[in-house]
Amino acid sequence: MIEILEKYIPQASVVPVFELIQTHNVHLKIVNQRVTRHGDYRRMPNGQHQITVNTSLNKYRFLITLIHEIAHLEAFEKYGRLIKPHGIEWKRTFQILMLPFLRPEVFPNQLLPLLARHFKNPTASSDTDATLSLALKQFDPENxxxxxxxxxxGGSFRLYNGRIFKRGKKKVKRYECVEIATGRVYLFNPNAEVEFLK
Structure with missing residues (x-):
């Protein structure tokens, strides 16, 4: 498992992450990219904990995603299955689990202040933190x-599923976009990745 983790997360995080995986008896599956999520956690019918993480994530986003999912496991184990998935119990658990990794041996110096700010009140996805998401993107392969x-x-863009939209105005945090084929209006997160049609 250590050899596998070395391929996907920063070197200084490998041993502590391996220990978390062992402690919680996690079955880690690294899967092909899913557009709608970076990872997920589920308790299997046999009681084993399964965490899946997308193979396409850069090593910093992979680490954040893996710890995010382990936080779900720990929060459910400690507080019960009736808590909100991204409620206060999960947030506190995620903060505690991430704290040992928020250091320059693990993350580049330019990410540390953004991570510190994000983890004051972590969100359901690091993608909803536009500043952090943009900073993490610089470590992705070119696309x-x-x-x-x-x-x-007014510019047009295409989603992964082929649907084409025209970008509208920003409404509080999201952008109103009109689907060309249907005329229906949808709200998009500012940092949703799309293909710009020039």
Missing amino acids: DKNYIFEIPL
């Missing part, structure tokens, strides 16, 4: 995707 906020007003 032809843009964030919604980078698309000009």
Whole structure:
């Protein structure tokens, strides 16, 4: 397992993450990219804990995602299955689990202040923190995707499923976008990755 973890997370985090996996008897599955999520946790019918994480994540996002899912496991074990998945119990658990990793041996110096701010009140996805998401993206392999906020007003873009939209105005935190084929309006997170149609 250590050899596998070395491929996906920063070297200084491998041993403590391995210990967390062993302590909780986690079956870690590294899977092909899913568009809708970076990872997930589920308790299997046999009682074993299964965590899946996308193979395509850069090593910093992979580590954050893995600890996010282990926090679900710990929070459910400690507080019971009736808690909100991303409620206060999960937030506190996630903060405690991430704290030992928020150091320059694990994350680049430019990410540390953004991570410290994010983990004061962690959200259900690091993607909803636009500043952190953009900072993490610089460690991704090159791709032809843009964030919604980078698309000009009135510009068109395509989703992974082929649907085409025109970007509208920002409404509080999200952007109103009109699907070209149906005329229906949808709200998009500013840092949703899409293909800009020039």
